[in-house]
Amino acid sequence: MKDKIFRLVLFVAALVILLLAAGIVYALVNRSVEAFGEYGTWGFISNAEWDPRSATEEYGALSFVMGTLYTAFFSLLLCIPFALAVALFNGEYFKGSGFSSFVSSIVDLLAGIPSIVYGLWGFYTVRPIVIEMGVNAQGFGIFLSSVVLSIMIIPYASSLSAEFLSMVPNKLKEGAYSLGATRLEVVRHISLPTAASGIVASFILALGRALGETMAVTMLIGNTNRIPQGLRDTGNTMASVIANQFGESDGLKLSALIAIGLLLFIITALINLAAKMVMKKLARI
Amino acid sequence: MNYPKITYTGWRKGKDKTAFVLVCLFSLITMFPLFFILWDVVSKGYKNFNLRLFTEVTPSSMDAMLARMNGEPIPGGILNGITGTVLIVGMAIIFSVFLGLFIGIYLADNRGKRFAGVVSYLTDLLQGMPSIVIGIITYAWIVKPLSGYSALAGSVALTIMMLPMIVRSTEETLKMLPVAYKEAGLALGSSYTNVVFRILIPSGFGGIFTGILLAVSRVMGETAPLMITALGASVVNWKVMEPTSAIPLLIWDFYNDPNLVELIWSSSLLLLIVIFLLNWIAKIVARKWKV
Numbered sequence: 001m002k003d004k005i006f007r008l009v010l011f012v013a014a015l016v017i018l019l020l021a022a023g024i025v026y027a028l029v030n031r032s033v034e035a036f037g038e039y040g041t042w043g044f045i046s047n048a049e050w051d052p053r054s055a056t057e058e059y060g061a062l063s064f065v066m067g068t069l070y071t072a073f074f075s076l077l078l079c080i081p082f083a084l085a086v087a088l089f090n091g092e093y094f095k096g097s098g099f100s101s102f103v104s105s106i107v108d109l110l111a112g113i114p115s116i117v118y119g120l121w122g123f124y125t126v127r128p129i130v131i132e133m134g135v136n137a138q139g140f141g142i143f144l145s146s147v148v149l150s151i152m153i154i155p156y157a158s159s160l161s162a163e164f165l166s167m168v169p170n171k172l173k174e175g176a177y178s179l180g181a182t183r184l185e186v187v188r189h190i191s192l193p194t195a196a197s198g199i200v201a202s203f204i205l206a207l208g209r210a211l212g213e214t215m216a217v218t219m220l221i222g223n224t225n226r227i228p229q230g231l232r233d234t235g236n237t238m239a240s241v242i243a244n245q246f247g248e249s250d251g252l253k254l255s256a257l258i259a260i261g262l263l264l265f266i267i268t269a270l271i272n273l274a275a276k277m278v279m280k281k282l283a284r285i
Numbered sequence: 286m287n288y289p290k291i292t293y294t295g296w297r298k299g300k301d302k303t304a305f306v307l308v309c310l311f312s313l314i315t316m317f318p319l320f321f322i323l324w325d326v327v328s329k330g331y332k333n334f335n336l337r338l339f340t341e342v343t344p345s346s347m348d349a350m351l352a353r354m355n356g357e358p359i360p361g362g363i364l365n366g367i368t369g370t371v372l373i374v375g376m377a378i379i380f381s382v383f384l385g386l387f388i389g390i391y392l393a394d395n396r397g398k399r400f401a402g403v404v405s406y407l408t409d410l411l412q413g414m415p416s417i418v419i420g421i422i423t424y425a426w427i428v429k430p431l432s433g434y435s436a437l438a439g440s441v442a443l444t445i446m447m448l449p450m451i452v453r454s455t456e457e458t459l460k461m462l463p464v465a466y467k468e469a470g471l472a473l474g475s476s477y478t479n480v481v482f483r484i485l486i487p488s489g490f491g492g493i494f495t496g497i498l499l500a501v502s503r504v505m506g507e508t509a510p511l512m513i514t515a516l517g518a519s520v521v522n523w524k525v526m527e528p529t530s531a532i533p534l535l536i537w538d539f540y541n542d543p544n545l546v547e548l549i550w551s552s553s554l555l556l557l558i559v560i561f562l563l564n565w566i567a568k569i570v571a572r573k574w575k576v
Contacts, residue, residue: 002476002478003476003477003478006477006478006481007477009387010387010388010390010391010394011391013384013387013388013391014387014388014391014392014400014401014404016384016388017388017404017407017408017411017448017452018403018404018407020407020411020445020448021407021410021411023422023426024414024422027421027422027425027426028418028421028422028425030425031421031425081311082311082312082314082315083315084311085307085308085309085310085311085312085315086311086312086315088308089308089309089312093305093308093309103312103316105568106316106319107315107316107319108564109319109561109564110315110318110319112502112503112560112561112564113319113322113506113557113560114505114506114507114508114533114556114557114560115506115507115508115509116506116508116533116536116537116540116553117322117326117506117536117553117556117557118322119540120325120536120540120549120550120553121318121321121322121325121326123540124325125321125325151318154315158315182297182298182300182301183301183304183305184297184300184301184304184305185297185301187304205413208413211415212413212414212415212416212417212418213415214415214416214417214508214509215508215509215537218509219540239415239417239509242417242420242421243417243509243512243513246420246421246424246512246513247512247513257421258421258425261417261418261421264415264417264418265414265415265418268413268414268415268418269410269413269414271413272409272410272413276406276409
């Protein structure tokens with residue numbers, strides 16, 4: 001009897017996750033219907049205009065979608081050499097040694113620093129450097145936020161990649177060594193190809209983090225509501241426009257912001273699904 | 286005999302060495318930002334890191350400006366943020382720990398079942414969800430219907446963030462326990478409930494507790510979801526249904542207020558100390574109660 005009740009409690013608890021997910025989708029869709037109804041789904045997504053003045057009120061998501069894609073992909077590009085190096089350091093070259101646990105705990109601490117502290121650091125320390133580099137006069141923009149963002153996502157990409165690299169069977173590597181391969185050749189022809197799908201999946205997950213990162217980007221991107229004209233330009237991401245304008249909005253604007261939230265949710269869900277599918281491929285090998 | 290291979294080997298060795306040096310160099314560079322950030326926060330924050338920070342509430346912008354003009358230190362601290370963080374995170378812990386524990390036990394015990402697969406997938410989905418979207422949802426669920434920002438809304442947002450982390454760590458820990466533990470308990474005639482509470486949870490305590498600590502340290506510094514749920518307040522508030530501040534929310538306020546901007550570093554310093562302490566304890570717990 002007691003067991004039956006306990007098992008029921010466990011089942012109900014698991015059901016909560018299902019309800020949460022359903023409630024999330026319902027709340028987002030329900031609150032964004034107004035904006036999608038006003039402009040049409042595609043009309044809302046493909047419109048780059050964002051004008052909250054009540055006389056000429058018009059809302060579209062394109063500027064923020066583009067801003068999000070620019071920052072996320074550029075930061076992913078910047079993080080690849082560093083994250084891959086850390087992954088090789090921990091998962092291959094110094095696997096299991098004291099060096100490796102030192103480096104990985106330092107890099108893990110990077111993941112523990114709150115987004116807002118990254119924002120402060122980016123504003124007070126990195127921004128002057130970016131101005132010095134002559135990227136743009138104020139320093140704010142896609143470039144600055146991508147640089148800070150890339151540091152924030154390195155730990156996510158590197159720790160998972162290192163795990164996959166360390167799972168490469170020793171047999172394969174020993175075979176290559178016995179044929180006279182150098183360490184680099186083993187890495188290039190054995191370790192990396194074997195762990196490839198795991199590494200790709202971890203970078204996809206890091207991309208998902210970059211897409212949804214809010215506070216640091218809000219503080220650094222410059223907050224302009226138009227499609228960025230390149231890396232030197234200012235812009236706004238989907239997350240940053242919500243953080244910036246949600247507080248004082250109501251009516252159609254609120255609905256438009258929630259619609260952007262729904263789009264962001266769909267994009268990150270798809271990214272996670274993609275990572276999962278790539279990993280499944282790995283499991284089959 | 287002349288081996289052309291030898292010159293070739295030299296070239297290959299050179300490439301090998303270069304790659305090794307590059308990996309070490311890039312790994313070293315990756316560690317720099319942590320030290321830069323710590324240096325920034327500590328060197329700028331230690332001045333205002335005093336008793337006042339813990340015992341006084343945030344001063345008004347006006348008072349801070351007057352003090353600044355007279356060259357005095359800022360007349361106030363972040364007591365309202367500290368109590369707010371304790372309240373919001375505390376409630377989130379209460380909400381998420383038992384629920385997360387039960388879901389984790391369910392998933393570990395029902396592997397391969399279709400429903401468990403769906404729940405497991407949705408847990409991953411929740412874990413990958415941007416924090417600002419969680420803020421929006423909590424706004425739609427709680428702030429709008431109850432017509433007001435509140436500590437409760439903030440803690441619900443943090444609960445949604447903590448839940449998947451606790452579920453995952455519990456599930457992973459329980460999966461690592463030998464099946465014999467469970468079987469031995471059941472074979473001795475113990476009930477399933479007793480096996481879970483007397484055998485599985487105590488043996489997996491290290492992993493489960495570590496997961497909870499890490500989840501707390503993750504949500505401790507969350508700002509975006511709290512901005513649109515708990516809003517912030519300039520007084521100490523222990524009422525669940527009132528707007529409440531938190532340390533990261535105060536940092537955001539100070540950042541936007543040139544009169545109070547000096548306080549951002551000491552508040553960040555406090556936040557980092559707490560987060561790193563939690564991480565450190567988690568590491569010790571994980572090592573001590575290794576499964």
